[in-house]
Amino acid sequence: MSNSWINRLLGRSVPTPRACAKERLLGVVIEDRSAIPSSVLELVRLEIVEVVKKYLIIDEQAVDLKLEKDEDGTYALVSHVVSRGVRKKEGIPAA
Amino acid sequence: MSDDVRVVVVTSGKGGVGKTTTTANVGMALAVQGQKVALMDADIGLRNLDLALGLENRIVYDVIDVVEGRARLKQALIRDKRMQNLAMLPAAQTRDKSAVTAGQMKQVVEELKEEGFTFILIDCPAGIEQGFKNATAGATEAIVVTNPEMASVRDADRIIGLLEAEGLRDPMLIVNRIRVKMVKSQDMLSVEDVQEVLGNSVKLLGVVPDDNSIITSTNRGEPVALSKESVAGQAYRDVAMRLLGQQVPFMDLDERNGFLDRFKKLFTSK
Numbered sequence: 001m002s003n004s005w006i007n008r009l010l011g012r013s014v015p016t017p018r019a020c021a022k023e024r025l026l027g028v029v030i031e032d033r034s035a036i037p038s039s040v041l042e043l044v045r046l047e048i049v050e051v052v053k054k055y056l057i058i059d060e061q062a063v064d065l066k067l068e069k070d071e072d073g074t075y076a077l078v079s080h081v082v083s084r085g086v087r088k089k090e091g092i093p094a095a
Numbered sequence: 096m097s098d099d100v101r102v103v104v105v106t107s108g109k110g111g112v113g114k115t116t117t118t119a120n121v122g123m124a125l126a127v128q129g130q131k132v133a134l135m136d137a138d139i140g141l142r143n144l145d146l147a148l149g150l151e152n153r154i155v156y157d158v159i160d161v162v163e164g165r166a167r168l169k170q171a172l173i174r175d176k177r178m179q180n181l182a183m184l185p186a187a188q189t190r191d192k193s194a195v196t197a198g199q200m201k202q203v204v205e206e207l208k209e210e211g212f213t214f215i216l217i218d219c220p221a222g223i224e225q226g227f228k229n230a231t232a233g234a235t236e237a238i239v240v241t242n243p244e245m246a247s248v249r250d251a252d253r254i255i256g257l258l259e260a261e262g263l264r265d266p267m268l269i270v271n272r273i274r275v276k277m278v279k280s281q282d283m284l285s286v287e288d289v290q291e292v293l294g295n296s297v298k299l300l301g302v303v304p305d306d307n308s309i310i311t312s313t314n315r316g317e318p319v320a321l322s323k324e325s326v327a328g329q330a331y332r333d334v335a336m337r338l339l340g341q342q343v344p345f346m347d348l349d350e351r352n353g354f355l356d357r358f359k360k361l362f363t364s365k
């Protein structure tokens with residue numbers, strides 16, 4: 001049984017088991033089809049973190065990388081980065 | 096003409112999702128519709144279709160005996176006593192998948208086509224190796240069975256890719272063991288969710304509820320498709336009609352609007 005009503009009562013929004021399953025499946029299935037192993041994706045993600053970190057203030061978990069399927073059937077690498085600002089450092093222009 | 100014979104492989108990737116149950120029941124429902132149906136158990140070494148049909152005591156020869164020339168196809172085929180136009184070709188139980196090649200399996204299918212059947216359903220073993228290749232070798236259409244559950248849907252997606260590689264495009268989908276209450280409470284994937292994940296190359300052929308009557312009828316050796324009261328039985332009969340090209344609406348599996356309720360309404364409205 002789900003605890004969703006308890007969470008709703010407490011004002012928490014927790015994805016339902018059904019939503020979790022769908023979201024996770026869409027992720028693995030697209031990886032299976034693209035034949036790009038998730039380990040490779042993770043290596044790419046970690047390296048993106050290193051590059052972005054040089055210029056922006058970020059949490060490592062704030063960089064997310066996934067495969068998405070484009071309309072024309074090709075795969076796109078889509079990254080989502082949450083930044084808390086520009087690093088103040090020599091060589092980086094101030095805002 | 097033997098070119099009109101429909102040869103359909105029933106497959107899934109993951110084990111235990113209901114391939115054998117589907118083969119037995121869709122086969123039976125097609126036979127009830129007057130089709131001449133042959134069911135071939137391609138799960139060499141793990142024979143089960145005989146149990147689902149209640150024909151286990153009548154086996155003399157199996158598909159490997161036919162391939163290796165110890166028996167003629169006609170001798171190995173078992174006619175169902177309830178339904179004369181239904182026959183089963185058993186798998187060998189004491190051999191394994193390597194005892195036969197895809198070419199030989201295809202040859203058996205070709206011979207079955209010459210026997211005057213209108214439908215040949217092939218019960219595929221779980222997995223993606225030799226057994227899968229053997230079972231798909233002679234088929235021209237594919238049914239993919241899945242449960243509304245993560246591993247099963249993922250494997251179904253893999254199988255759809257492999258079927259395409261074998262030239263079996265646009266497979267038909269059966270979502271088996273759906274529990275409407277769990278879907279409503281947002282605890283289980285819905286049929287639409289499964290379709291969305293698998294993409295629109297698959298066409299929905301059937302939705303079968305998780306139903307105790309499947310277990311009781313399998314225990315009796317009587318396919319549930321023969322039971323008028325069973326909701327799962329009705330779902331399999333609907334699948335058979337859709338295979339025959341009829342537009343059959345998908346049943347409302349919601350218990351509150353379901354069979355029982357319609358019954359009650361019938362009685363209370365008068």
Ligand SMILES: Nc1ncnc2c1ncn2[C@@H]1O[C@H](COP(=O)(O)OP(=O)(O)OP(=O)(O)O)[C@@H](O)[C@H]1O
Pocket residue numbers: 107109110111112113114115116117138143219220221271272273303304305306307309310313327
């Ligand atoms: N809709 C259903 N409701 C309840 N039980 C079911 C349903 N479908 C299948 N079962 C049960 O699930 C079990 C596995 O079914 P079945 O043998 O048809 O699966 P399978 O895909 O052929 O397995 P395998 O991969 O081992 O060949 C059986 O005990 C069967 O009775």
Ligand SMILES: [Mg+2]
Pocket residue numbers: 114115116138143218219220
């Ligand atoms: Mg089976």
